Amino acid sequence: MTLGIVMLVHTAFDRAEQMIRHWADAGCPVVVHVDRHVAQETHDAFVTAVADLADVSFSRRYRGEWGMWGLIAASQAASRQLLDRYPQIQHVYLASGACLPLRPVNELKTYLAARPDTDFIESVTTGDVQWTVGGLDRERFTLRFPFSWKRQRRLFDGYVRLQRLLRVRRRIPPGITPHLGSQWWCLTRQTLTAILNDPRRAAFDTYFRQVWIPDECYYQTLARLHTRRLESRSLTLAKFDFQGKPHIFYDDHAELLARSGCFVARKIWPQADALFHRFPSGSQADLEPHTGTIDRIFAQAVDRRTSGRRGLYMQSRFPFMERENGFTAAPYTVLQGFDAIIPDLTSWVTAQTGVVAHGHLFATDKAHFAGGAAVYRGGLSDNAHLRDYNPKMFLTNLVWNGRDRHQCFQFGPADNQAIKWMLARDAHASVWVVTGGWAVSLFCSGKPASAVRSEAARLQQVESRFISALQSPDARSRRHIMTLAEFLGSPVDVLQAIVDDMAGHRATALAQAPVMVNLDGFAVFLQDLKNQGMHPYLAGDFAPVGKVKSLQSQPRKAYVMGKK
Template sequence: MARIAFILLCHKDPKGIIAQAQRLTGSGDFVSIHFDARANPADFDMVRQALADNPGVTFAARRLKCGWGEWSLVGATLEAVRAAVRAFPSATHFYMLSGDCMPIKSAAYTHEFLDAHDLDYIENFDFFESDWIKTGFKEERLIYRHWFNERTQKKLFYGSYELQKRLGLVRQVPPDIQVMIGSQWWCLRRQTMEKVLAFCDERPDVVRFFQTTWIPDETFFQTIVPHVVPRREIRPRTLTFLMFTDYGMPVTFYNDHYDLLRGQDYLFARKISGEAIELRERLGALWKADDTRFAISNEAAGLYRFLTQRGRIGRRFGQRFWEAEGSLGRGRTLILIVAKKWHVAKRLTAAIRWHTGIPAVNYLFNELDAQLPDMGGIETTLAKRERHRRALVKMLFVLFDKPCIAICLDTSALGLIQDFLEDKADTRVLLIDSEFDEDYVRGHIERVGLAGRHSAPDHLNRLIPAVRSDLEHEAERIRDLEIEEFETISRDKGEQANAAALQQLLGVTPEVAAELARTPNLFDD
């Protein structure tokens, strides 16, 4: 009978990981865990201690700091695979999972399925000829070397790319390798995995090549497996069900998706919402059940297309079904830095990024150039950003992979502030009080188009009192909301009071808060 060694890559939710490992080993299978070295050490200690006496669990000998699009994800996978090969000689299959995956079939069905088909399951489509990559870099992933993380080191990533391009520093793909591409979620037989590891030992040149490609988790195993195994023994598909939104983000499944998931021709599914407790419990029970017969309908993809495309005909700006009553999610903290003087807020966000681990984004609803990562198209226009405000910010939480982020809003954005305050997330507001002297108000009048540089002085003088009053009223309307977690800072309050407000708002140490309050020229115009 098939016995599976699950390769589990994870970086959060220690209780969920413990439950996942206990569930999978309870069926006679195995789990090899790589817990991201960037993660909270206390989380890893909890997982290690809880599973220390479980003979079906092993851990990667070396933990790597993982980043999206980096070799580190492949390196972490190889570490967990090598640990599993050593620890579990009776394992017949190796199945790649993440902490967000859950079974959608029983263990009995899964074992029976793998016993009936002596095959490897991994997507492997020709890198250059297929249309697997829809937009963005294609051959650039391979012919240029990528040393930096595109999401956290954007300037270095694109700077090194432009420099190589300008100097013509292209490289050749290893001549005896046909590069393939596909989903990172695979299930491979033991003999295949041993051949892959042997290939890695015998061909360090190929390994080095992939170490500086971009997003190698979509190409490394997908290339090597067809190189060491006859094509007739490979099914170019994944056994893990997943779908993507029209913004390029994985669709998340919730409590009411149980029957839909159960009817898909797959063994596991991702991503299961961390808030979908009922769904997780039902899928966990399903894995332990004796069921080996499932009615396969595979209607999910068609239903999803209808709801997101045809189902919205006549309602162009209607909500997608995954956005209806959408939430940023409990357990997340959104900090709204509200300021009329954008340059002051930007100095503060720069200091927050420098002194803390909190991602801070500038005026994403006001400026196209807000230093946003590539988000699949949602970020391309200001109208689209505001229309999908919660989806946009929720994606930022996913991309930054942090429980707390900060964004800047103009004091005129009362509707946005109220909307975020109504969310289930912990929303905090920092109002940066500003004084509006005559020069600032004149400049504001020109920026918003009420008057130009050549307007008559009398016209400007009549506008100044009214505009100043309106600017001051915006701040008062925000105070009138009586926000529970609300702080203000200003030049007049002084560094000590400002530091206390920042400490309360950001949850940082007094020393860090003091550094933020001492940001050079913070309130200068």
């Protein structure tokens, strides 16, 4: 009889009885503490249920409220009772009614017998721990916390603010350095006895009584004073989420628990019948407790829960869209100004790259889906009113539902501009802009410059704001901005770059240049706009007379590599 169990129970008494019998059948004396919140009738029935077990006893009851001193008082009373009644015990293991032994108890006894002087308790300084939640790490030792964080939250927060305002600082008892760690420990008889019999225990207890969450620091701190050899880890697998709440293990966690090598796990769902049937599993005598694999899996789970998948929003994170893990799920391309110069742009892009090329998805009349579809994947309607109810989510859903293929769509100053900042900040967006493309549309309308001057001024102003968004310091999209004059100077090179960007390794040299609108007289049209008092500076510099260069395939420059 070398191992004794202190068990804290407050609910699921049928499972707690099952665990008590498991420990007792393996020859471990058990002292049980039942929370004082539990009704007396329930307590008495529980005591009667295990009355046939000779080495099972019950300790004085305390109110075990989370974050309060009662949990320490309960473990102190139960530990004292266990040590006094069973002098042959060498290790004391703190467990709960929600714990489940994963390996045979004899393996745990053998493991501890090989390490008779070792205390297993997670114990790290506040500067080294990363899991404190709520903004209180060092302050939990220098302020007072007489109020319950759960039941008296306003008093708790108000008293903390008052102490900060008055610059109140408690004096940490001399000779100790505060440490933190999991409350589930396994201590040697010598260390636990030294903690309970310490001549300064009254002073320590008075101090820790008003420390926040003392069950995470009391034994973790005092064990450092008395231990002969301490391993800063727990033999109990207990995982916590990003809010500091314990993870609950269910039936589908069976393989995960088996790989951990830990002797005990908590917190187990009371209805996880498959876990209680499977564990403790067969002999794993040579397996050292190691939670590295589980830690990585839980880290990934926390990352998925807090950040989510790129471009997929859950309702709890929806209000914080700007802080999401990426706006969209996959890369996509936005072309602005090109369709005014190349009328059949969508068909040409599809033929060259194989991507899904939409028209103007944010046009005022409707969303122009590829192929003229009225409904796109995911039930997205081309109705402009439905789209404009939340344009950002419209684009997010479109990319998410079509993430198996590269999406491309047209955009322009005549479209709904509600997504301009999304296009600027989305790292998945590749935005190609020919500034002044709207001038080509106005030129092709056949109307004189005097009739379109005000519309030209409006479109240029809208496009200027979009360019400013793309060039803002917090823009993350890939931006390629050129004036109309610059594009017409080397159109084939620009189009080849667009094809390369969309098609990636599948891109090939342009087999055929697209047909461009006839721009004869366009320079004169721009001069007429200037004469009307509207300066189309976004279009770039055009000679006032002469023809605009036609869009034809031009031989690419040769690069000659010579020997040194």
